[in-house]
Amino acid sequence: MFSYSFKAFYKLLLCFSLLFFVGCGGSGFDSAEKPSAQTLQPFQAGERSILEPVSSTFTGVTYPIQLYLPKNISANKTYPVLYVLDAEWHFSKVADSLDNQEIEAIIIGIENFVDANYKHREDYSQWPLAQDYFNFIINELAPKLESNYPINQSKRSIVGHSYTGLFAGLAMLMDDPQDPFFSAHVSFDGSFWAHTEITPLLVSDRGVLDRRLKSKAILIAARGRVSNGRYVDWFQAMLEYEQFKELEIVKLDYDVDHIPVVKHAMDDAMRALLID
Numbered sequence: 143m144f145s146y147s148f149k150a151f152y153k154l155l156l157c158f159s160l161l162f163f164v165g166c167g168g169s170g171f172d173s174a175e176k177p178s179a180q181t182l183q184p185f186q187a188g189e190r191s192i193l194e195p196v197s198s199t200f201t202g203v204t205y206p207i208q209l210y211l212p213k214n215i216s217a218n219k220t221y222p223v224l225y226v227l228d229a230e231w232h233f234s235k236v237a238d239s240l241d242n243q244e245i246e247a248i249i250i251g252i253e254n255f256v257d258a259n260y261k262h263r264e265d266y267s268q269w270p271l272a273q274d275y276f277n278f279i280i281n282e283l284a285p286k287l288e289s290n291y292p293i294n295q296s297k298r299s300i301v302g303h304s305y306t307g308l309f310a311g312l313a314m315l316m317d318d319p320q321d322p323f324f325s326a327h328v329s330f331d332g333s334f335w336a337h338t339e340i341t342p343l344l345v346s347d348r349g350v351l352d353r354r355l356k357s358k359a360i361l362i363a364a365r366g367r368v369s370n371g372r373y374v375d376w377f378q379a380m381l382e383y384e385q386f387k388e389l390e391i392v393k394l395d396y397d398v399d400h401i402p403v404v405k406h407a408m409d410d411a412m413r414a415l416l417i418d
Contacts, residue, residue: 185244186213190237196286198278201255201266205283206230208251210237215292222297222416223248223288225279225324227306228263230254232404236301239408245416248291252283267305267333269340272312280323299326299415303404304370307332307362311377314359315344319352326358328411330404334373345380355386360414362407366399392418 193207208229212221226236229251236249254263266275279300288295302310307329314327334341348355361378363371378391392414398406 183214185246187241188212188237188246188249190234193287196283198274198282200274200278200282201262201271203255203262205255205278206253207283207287208233208249208253209287210240210249210251211291212246212248214246220292220294221246221248222299223250223291223293224415225284225298225300226251227300227302227309228254228304232301232303235405235408236412239412243409243412243417245412247416248293250283250287252279264305267302267309267312268337269312269344272309273316275309276313276316284323296325298324299328300324301328301330301411302332303330304400305333305336307370308334308337311359311361312337312341312344314355314357315348319348319354322356325356326360326415328360328362328415329374330362330407330411331364331370331400332361332374332377333370334377335370338373338376341377342380345384349384349386353385353387355381355384355389357388358390358392358415360392360394360411362394362396362403362411364400364403365395365397366403368399368401369403370400371395 188210191209191211193209195204195206197204206229210233215221224236224247226233226249230253233249233251236251239245240247240249254260265271300310300313302308310327310329311332311334313324317323359381361374363369363374365371378393381389381391394407394410394414396403396407
């Protein structure tokens with residue numbers, strides 16, 4: 143009897159001694175099975191900042207630059223990057239949408255050179271000066287910034303509205319067919335009406351150059367009284383006529399005017415771009 147009680151007491155004492163390590167019933171887990179601190183972190187709104195302006199030898203002007211970074215950047219992880227044009231107007235809309243939908247991505251916002259009536263913006267959104275603006279982005283701005291941030295260079299997007307929405311469409315046609323810089327192009331109610339003679343030639347020439355057009359093209363059309371919707375349709379029809387391989391077109395339509403369509407459609411556009 144004494145021997146049995148001693149053994150029971152010893153077993154109980156041993157169980158309490160090991161409790162802090164594995165638990166009495168052996169139900170504990172080692173450190174390899176524990177969820178990491180990173181997986182337990184809730185989503186937090188991204189960090190927004192203003193960078194040093196960047197000058198261009200291609201366009202001859204200096205552009206103010208804004209930046210948005212995910213709050214909980216993980217080691218050894220890269221993120222999609224959105225080059226947002228007209229950043230003085232639209233950077234915050236894109237950033238707000240990412241925050242609201244808890245989407246992790248990096249935004250590089252490019253503001254305009256400001257002159258009378260934003261004439262520089264209008265001219266450099268159209269052919270042939272659009273080539274110089276495109277070269278500024280991919281050959282001067284991107285190399286200067288991208289090495290500083292964890293960017294997934296296979297997931298670059300360009301986002302524009304109105305004239306810069308036209309430019310986003312032209313960027314598809316100007317990019318390298320074999321190794322395109324951008325993988326997606328987001329055009330909010332692009333001003334394709336300003337380019338009705340040259341755009342068909344650019345689309346046709348691009349088809350002759352290469353039947354592949356590697357892009358997810360998100361075309362947003364406003365249908366209000368003041369809008370470019372029918373010209374967005376026209377641009378879409380030209381792309382579809384060429385039957386480009388590897389081109390995915392996502393069309394979004396809204397019964398609102400030209401200016402409010404950006405805010406109205408932003409969440410849908412970001413989901414189509416980064417989630418769907």
